[in-house]
Amino acid sequence: MPDAATAIQQRNLETAALVRQGRYDEALALAGKTMQSAIDTLGVDHPYTLVSINNLGYLHQVQGRLAEAEPLYIRAFEARMRTLGADHPDTLLSVNNLAALYREQSRFAEAEPLNLRALEARERMLGPEHPDTLTSVNNLALLYSAQGRFAEAESLYVRALEARERTLGAEHPDTLNSVNNLAYLYQAQGRLAEAESHFLRALEARERTLGAEHPDTLLSLNNLAALYGAQGRLFEAEPLYLRAMAARERTLGADHPLTLSSVNNLATLYDWQGRAEAEMLYLRALEARERTLGADHPDTLMSVNNLGYLYVLQGRLDEAEPLYLRALEARERTLGAEHPNTLSSVNNLAYLYQRRGRFAEAEPLYRRALETSDRLRGTQHPLTVVYAGNFTRSLLRGDAPAAAIRPARLLVQGLRRRQRASE
Template identity: 30%
Template sequence: MFRKKGASQDTPADPPHPAEPGTAAEPGGPAGTAAPSEPLDLQLGEHHDTPVLHLTPDLMVRQQNELAEMERELGPGHEDVLRARHTHAMMLGNWAAVAPPGDTRMADREIALLEVNLGYQEASLGPDHLGTLRTCQSIGHAHLTAGRPRQAIPYLERALEGRERGADPDDEETLTAREKLSEACAAAGMTDRAITLLEETAAASERLLPPGAETVRDRKAKLFDAYREAGRRAEAIALCKEIIEDTERFYGPHHLDTYTWVDNLAHLHHDEQDLDAAIACYERAIAGLEQIHGPDSEALSYRYHNLAIAHLEDGRPDRAVPHLAAAHSAREHTFGADHGTTLDALVDLINALDRAGRPTEAVEATERLLAALLRVGGPDHPQLPEVRAYLEQLRRLLP
């Protein structure tokens, strides 16, 4: 079967896409002939693990020793000791951020140090002092890093409420506190509250910051992700259109970010099965990205594929064929003729040619696939029998 449309690979917010529409079944071959009973269903691409970042402990040991010496000389609640303890906690937080999943040892040590500071700050500075609130924020962030969002929320709520009582509610640090609380709520499954907090943050950012500010764009992108992940597509579509207008206004209609957001809008329309709107957006994004990347770029290959899938779902396989051919050409240019992702694209093209009733071209493409599999795996390649059987069925359709 055809692979479903792919997620956008270079959106500004690197957002993940929701469940994608499947492709409608449609008989292939000319009228009165029997097409192969099942399309090719091969997945030949490769997957790679993301490398892990490692840090060295030398600085941590030195800081720990210096902190212990300062505590002995100045006392545990001295201002300089509080500052040094906070610095050491932040370094532990850097370790915690790259720890393997489930390893909370560094985060726990960070939190323990920050809790000591919080006790002294509450006693000497008061519960609503900015220093106290910043420590609450840091503790909440550490719990969130450790995968404990429900333990993070009380600290982040306290940090936000204290700022809202004592400062301008549109102050940038207040907005950051609200954004972090939204992140914790989302991680804890409190989706509606998380979105409400993000909506407030994005709206306040537009009031506080100059038009086109990067922070405003980032927060709108985060809100867009939240709408989409929550299945609130109408709101996601409206916000995506607003972001496109912003991007066109500040960067122009032919900027990379503009085309990337147009591609995001295409995905949303596709998910809603508004195929005409999806196709129009895909075509605009592709036309612009071809000028930026060139038609043989991998950045274009999956977009050609998505446009083709939209045409197939709309019952127009003939219109899908050139886009699938372009996707195959781009992957062949990038990865080589025998790479797994290139062969996946060739399988898609074969199936589209079959559905469009073009058996001669389908046979030629399948023969290319057969030759590639022989080069890759030799005569014992496990998928050769399926491809040979499919090729034989296609040949029966030839005049």
């Protein structure tokens, strides 16, 4: 049925266009209708039907409904395996999508074999420097970086960057994505001078080749501003954030997810500076995200968390607590108990309880964040180190009984011994 197939593929393309515009609710509605129409007219295993199923899974994923995304990704993967074969490009795309979902859920043990499978198949079928192969190299690096396996991640990022420079050129968008990813890794490791040089390279090349207001250029502006903010170079960060926000408002609209990301970033900068404008911007981002993305979207919950953090810093603990509780409950329900954002909420609520002198409630939350991060990411991961420090300081400052302090100290000391042994 070529006419029906053409119509379905056109609707798949329209769905992808809506996603690029940040119009997720419209995209979700269209994807759902397209999938059902494709099943009815083309059959459950038609390639265009599977594209629509994959699209619907992706939309659930970007809106934070990870549990709803998984069965759709699995359905597309299994059908592609059955009808196209294990090494077909569409099958490997499904492998990649499922791995990315598991990485986002911190299900690293399930994600890694999928990433490795896609990489091995693409190397064998396409060669070591094919663009799809290098995408798999990059994806495996993302996984290792999320786990704190920075040395392994770096070697893969460098491999992808060098191959892309050689085969695509120094200023190809994929090459600049590799430059940017390597900068992220260096920043996570505290190698700030190297991170800055890579962020600057990506920004300058994107401005020159894509234009001053291209989304990738504005992402580079944001990344450089974030690095300057983390270094305390707040007066250098502010004009970059302002430029990115103004350009996104002008080109994407006031309520686009990327525009609201810029609003949130500027609010965070003002928060660090103790400026009253921070609250107004946090509230703007929260209201717009609730309205356009929904109450449980990861970006919305980030806004909830950030507003709570601002109130804690201002001593408005009664206003902060319901925000922290809302973020934690929603993140546990939508992302899972071990997702990094969930653990951040656990840690934040523990700190709030500590500030209020509720040490008996803070201690098990700090312990939960620390033990989970250590188990999933290892002793040397930056988040594990942060949680260990928070846990220790809470015990030293609190009125915890000696019976609780001693095992807690033994836990932290054991982590530190393991860290020294692995260095």
